[in-house]
Amino acid sequence: MIHNVFHVSMLRKYIADPSHVLEKQPISLHKDLSYEEELVQILDLNELVLRSKSVSLVKVLWRSHQVEEATWESEERMRQQYPFLFV
Numbered sequence: 797m798i799h800n801v802f803h804v805s806m807l808r809k810y811i812a813d814p815s816h817v818l819e820k821q822p823i824s825l826h827k828d829l830s831y832e833e834e835l836v837q838i839l840d841l842n843e844l845v846l847r848s849k850s851v852s853l854v855k856v857l858w859r860s861h862q863v864e865e866a867t868w869e870s871e872e873r874m875r876q877q878y879p880f881l882f883v
């Protein structure tokens with residue numbers, strides 16, 4: 797069994813690097829402190845084949861997120877919300 801812990805002796809001193817600094821981006825919050833994600837680009841298309849049907853998926857890049865954080869979303873739902881990206 798492997799435990800998700802480490803010993804303090806494995807820590808190293810942090811060396812400052814200007815590339816680690818993130819730029820602050822303004823976000824408009826709703827009253828319940830939630831915010832609306834904005835779709836930037838569709839990166840990929842894929843078809844997920846299930847037993848009795850197939851589902852079309854699109855890989856979506858969201859504003860303020862890295863490419864590694866892109867998510868797979870239903871193509872049908874994205875077409876309804878963002879029709880201008882499918883022209």
